[in-house]
């Protein structure tokens with residue numbers, strides 16, 4: 001279950017960032033995850049709920065996930081197309097030579113923390 005590694009990496013970044021900001025607790029964390037990462041949402045939620053307990057800062061934090069659907073460009077004809085995890089062939093010319101433009105993201109989009117002054121971090 002590679003969600004464990006993902007969650008631990010994210011929690012580490014979240015906790016470091018929250019600590020630097022002087023947060024007293026993390027309220028929520030928003031992620032953007034590409035379908036090509038093959039993350040199972042149920043597993044991610046489960047692992048999050050287990051590992052967030054490891055630090056009082058994230059003990060009650062909520063996880064929100066935004067899906068990114070894969071999109072590729074054909075190297076033969078230049079066509080850009082949306083696809084799922086399994087269909088990577090160019091729909092215009094049938095070429096299997098394609099370059100992934102998006103769909104492998106694994107980013108923290110924003111996080112909401114509470115401090116004594118109550119401000120929000122994020123982009």
Ligand SMILES: [Zn+2]
Pocket residue numbers: 074075076077078079090091092093094095
């Ligand atoms: Zn093509």
